[in-house]
Amino acid sequence: MRIGLFAVGRLKAGPEKDLAVRYLDRFAKTGPAVGLELARVAEMVESRAANAETRKREEAVQLEKALVDGSLLVLLDERGKALDSEAFANLLATFRDSGKRDLMIAIGGADGLDPALHARADAVLCLGKMTWPHQLVRILIAEQLYRAVTILSGHPYHRA
Numbered sequence: 001m002r003i004g005l006f007a008v009g010r011l012k013a014g015p016e017k018d019l020a021v022r023y024l025d026r027f028a029k030t031g032p033a034v035g036l037e038l039a040r041v042a043e044m045v046e047s048r049a050a051n052a053e054t055r056k057r058e059e060a061v062q063l064e065k066a067l068v069d070g071s072l073l074v075l076l077d078e079r080g081k082a083l084d085s086e087a088f089a090n091l092l093a094t095f096r097d098s099g100k101r102d103l104m105i106a107i108g109g110a111d112g113l114d115p116a117l118h119a120r121a122d123a124v125l126c127l128g129k130m131t132w133p134h135q136l137v138r139i140l141i142a143e144q145l146y147r148a149v150t151i152l153s154g155h156p157y158h159r160a
């Protein structure tokens with residue numbers, strides 16, 4: 001299954017980007033052995049509209065355009081469901097075995113993600129109850145994707 005990571009907002013060159021890239025590279029190298037492939041990392045432009053609802057809608061339009069037809073959609077949101085790393089790995093394996101070819105993971109901007117995306121999401125996950133800046137969320141999900149493929153492949157990186 002091909003996994004795309006889509007984020008509203010730019011990750012500028014610097015230590016946050018370096019760390020996110022490091023984990024995504026590890027994921028890209030380790031994932032194919034367990035049928036998970038990094039297909040794409042894409043950044044959406046943050047909307048400058050006057051109100052939050054319009055900003056979220058405009059950002060969602062960009063995300064919707066980038067969605068591959070028939071793709072599974074996972075949103076990251078602090079109000080979402082908390083999974084431990086093994087459960088996240090198992091969820092990815094279930095999606096992989098579902099017959100769908102693509103999975104899109106979306107990170108919102110300063111206002112979060114549009115309700116229309118929530119309505120069509122296959123899962124809404126949190127990385128803890130606290131709110132993180134999108135830059136840190138990029139690093140956290142990149143590391144958890146890498147950790148998930150090490151769990152699925154029995155690699156000793158993850159020690160329960």
Ligand SMILES: C[S@@+](CC[C@H](N)C(=O)[O-])C[C@H]1O[C@@H](n2cnc3c(N)ncnc32)[C@H](O)[C@@H]1O
Pocket residue numbers: 075076077078079106107108109110111112113125126127128129130131132133134137
């Ligand atoms: C600065 S947060 C936006 C918070 C926004 N006020 C809201 O209500 O969603 C930017 C993005 O980072 C992600 N994010 C932040 N904290 C998170 C968490 N604890 N779990 C999962 N995703 C998180 C979400 O995708 C969120 O849209």
